[in-house]
Amino acid sequence: MTAGLTVGRVLHRTGKSLVTAGSYRGVPVVVKTITTDDAFWVERRRRELAACRWFGEPEVLWADDRVMVLRALPGARLHEERHLDRDLDAATVRAVLTTLRQVGERTPPPDLDPQDPAGECLRRIEREFDRDTRDRLRPLVEQAGEAVFAHGDPIPTNILVHEGSAALVDWELSGRFLPGYDLAVLYTVGAAAAPTLAAAIDAEVRDRGLTPPFTVNLGLLLSREIRMHRALEPGPVRHQRLATLDQHTAAWRERLRAAT
Numbered sequence: 001m002t003a004g005l006t007v008g009r010v011l012h013r014t015g016k017s018l019v020t021a022g023s024y025r026g027v028p029v030v031v032k033t034i035t036t037d038d039a040f041w042v043e044r045r046r047r048e049l050a051a052c053r054w055f056g057e058p059e060v061l062w063a064d065d066r067v068m069v070l071r072a073l074p075g076a077r078l079h080e081e082r083h084l085d086r087d088l089d090a091a092t093v094r095a096v097l098t099t100l101r102q103v104g105e106r107t108p109p110p111d112l113d114p115q116d117p118a119g120e121c122l123r124r125i126e127r128e129f130d131r132d133t134r135d136r137l138r139p140l141v142e143q144a145g146e147a148v149f150a151h152g153d154p155i156p157t158n159i160l161v162h163e164g165s166a167a168l169v170d171w172e173l174s175g176r177f178l179p180g181y182d183l184a185v186l187y188t189v190g191a192a193a194a195p196t197l198a199a200a201i202d203a204e205v206r207d208r209g210l211t212p213p214f215t216v217n218l219g220l221l222l223s224r225e226i227r228m229h230r231a232l233e234p235g236p237v238r239h240q241r242l243a244t245l246d247q248h249t250a251a252w253r254e255r256l257r258a259a260t
Helices: 039-055 088-103 119-130 131-142 181-190 195-207 211-230 234-260
Strands: 005-013 018-023 025-032 060-063 067-072 148-150 159-162 166-169 175-177
Touching: 005 131, 018 131, 025 039, 039 060, 039 067, 088 119, 088 159, 088 166, 088 181, 088 195, 119 131, 119 211, 131 211, 131 234, 148 181, 181 195, 181 211, 195 211, 211 234
Parallel strands: none
Antiparallel strands: 005 018, 018 025, 025 067, 060 067, 148 175, 159 166
């Protein structure tokens, strides 16, 4: 740890990191410590640090190879769970979508994330879908356009809202994706309970000409979300979310047919 840093209560703990509140030279901070040596998460931590330094929010006040000290951002989480369970007001929706749009409009340094998102999508399509679905998705990947930078995980717990604005935290999954990726993430975890949000995302996809990449992103994200929830212990939350995701997937298949 560095001089002037005081660590307080634990905000969040997982098998890979510890997040605590604190202060650094009198400034309220969030301290994020990586607690694993797994190569995947070490690389993601490096990417998160680079993304925060590049994007400037949350501001990196100090860091070493294990610890990041970030200026605490004002506001409250959009929701305390991964999936929304209620609708959002129009002003909040506008603030969130504006923030996601601003991330995608910026061009990061080329070494921030050299991955090939189109190639990765095609590989996942081959693994995860039946022949007819694969045949429909491949042309949409070709129509997707150039990759853009995205936060990568704008779920409700990673979005802070404050006085009509929104901010993003936890940039460890950030990188280059097909256009509309962040919109598809938020749609996956929010559309079922938040029709105002769903309608706004649909309008943005239509107005910005993002139907091909959004359709690909949404299908892959729904597949991942179902896989994640099937791995959970049986219980009412797992049962309810899987039922909702199955309905969501059926609607996505209708969207895919319309797009092709």
